[in-house]
Amino acid sequence: MGVTVRIGYAPGAYDLFHIGHLNILRHAKSRCDFLIAGVVSDEMLELTKGARPFIPLAERLEIVSHIDVVDRAVAEVVPDKVDTWRELRFDVLFKGDDWRGTPKGIRLEQDFAEHGVEIEYFPYTIHTSSTQLRRALTAATEGRSAAV
Template sequence: MQTQQRTPHTVGYAPGVYDLFHIGHLNILRHARSRCDYLVAGVVSDEMAELAKGRPPVIPLVERLEIVRSIRYVDAAFVETVPEKVATWQQVRFDVLFKGDDWRGTPKGDRLERDLGRVGVEVVYFPYTVHTSSTQLRGALDALATKAEPGR
């Protein structure tokens, strides 16, 4: 009887707020899925997003979660409620974490690599989409809202 050799199964993790979902988000998820067998998207909770960015997301968590879950590259979505990625790793057990390369070489990126490296997780960076970001979209929406206010 022949024994069947098991192929490696790589679990990827792509955390993000995923507010005002745009092409940069889609690119991260598409590239991440091409580098793993199973992709979990970590959708940051409203509270965690506000702590990290100083303001709450425009789109509520339940809607952001549904959008991300519906992307064909995503196998599962996980609500991220703690800032430490090692604590998230203890729950999700991913092999590789994907981030935009705007994190590479920063104190936060270096700490992420060091902390996850201790548990055997690789951090892979993908090109950051410079021309589109949730921050830029939010700024444009704020400008439109200000312009539309009567008396201005």
């Protein structure tokens, strides 16, 4: 009788790595046996969010791959997460609960239901987000260049 290993996938930009990222990865690892962190490529972030990350993909991959709860870090280079699943064959995909009930979250759930993949949501870290950090860095940079 074989042992079933539950493989989890936690995609994210992981730009300006902060406690919210660490919390998602810790929660994800507690819900699976083998955790793959999908680090979204610079090009995919520009396509989906309209902005390039501050930290380049190679550096974000290096950081995430050294988090003790991450068993494997991969570059996510295609826009459709089902295509990523076809390559990695994970059993559960983890997202922050800011996706729950949104059009993107509902579409994700529907797409993966066809393949028997669960979607699990974890609490979004409201007090720290990459968006807030990005705004603060942009404001600080703009303020510095205006003063020069």
